[in-house]
Amino acid sequence: MKFLVDQYLGGLAKWLRFCGFDAASRRLSATAPGSLPPPAPGVHILTRQESLARLGRPDLLILKEPTPEAQLEEVIRGLKISRRELKPLSRCSRCNEALAPADREAVKGLVPEHVFNCQEHFYQCPRCRRIFWPGTHLKGIYEKALAKLPG
Numbered sequence: 001m002k003f004l005v006d007q008y009l010g011g012l013a014k015w016l017r018f019c020g021f022d023a024a025s026r027r028l029s030a031t032a033p034g035s036l037p038p039p040a041p042g043v044h045i046l047t048r049q050e051s052l053a054r055l056g057r058p059d060l061l062i063l064k065e066p067t068p069e070a071q072l073e074e075v076i077r078g079l080k081i082s083r084r085e086l087k088p089l090s091r092c093s094r095c096n097e098a099l100a101p102a103d104r105e106a107v108k109g110l111v112p113e114h115v116f117n118c119q120e121h122f123y124q125c126p127r128c129r130r131i132f133w134p135g136t137h138l139k140g141i142y143e144k145a146l147a148k149l150p151g
Contacts, residue, residue: 001085003075004028004037006047011068016075017096020087024096028052036060046075089132092125099123099132107131 002022005013009025016023029035030051037043045060053062061078065071075081090099102124108116111131119133 001079001081002043004043004045006045006049009046009048009063009068009071012046012063012071012075013096014093015068015072017091017093018088019072020090022091022096030054044075044079046071089123089134092128092130092132094130095125095127097125097127100126102131 003013003016003024005016005023005025006028007025008027013023013025027035028045028047028049030049036045036052036055036057039057039059043059045057046063047060048063050062052060061075063071063074065074091097092099100123102122104116104120104122107122107124111119111122111133115133115135119135121134123132124130125132
């Protein structure tokens with residue numbers, strides 16, 4: 001499952017990436033229908049712009065909720081996403097690239113010392129080179145997003 005997220009929903013795009021979804025961000029416009037790509041299997045377009053509803057596209061989800069966390073819950077409910085579909089911390093929250101496992105010794109000095117001492121597994125974005133680890137990130141994702149998911 002992939003998402004094209006209206007750029008005004010940047011917080012939602014970040015949450016979707018935390019959950020492991022490919023979530024590209026782009027400015028969508030009701031006055032420029034060309035800002036939306038043609039429908040593609042498995043791709044959902046997310047926006048809060050009610051004026052886009054007139055396009056009648058089944059791949060378009062007009063969100064009502066104002067906050068990123070509530071929008072994430074709305075997407076999960078609306079698309080009936082299950083816990084099995086999620087791959088937390090498998091994508092970069094900033095660039096949307098798939099994360100690659102990083103050798104623990106290679107990240108020494110690049111992460112805080114206490115993180116290095118407490119964590120066994122690290123991942124790195126091949127584009128921006130940011131380093132990720134499960135720690136509190138994963139716990140926060142489970143508490144805020146995944147707890148609301150069915151099986």
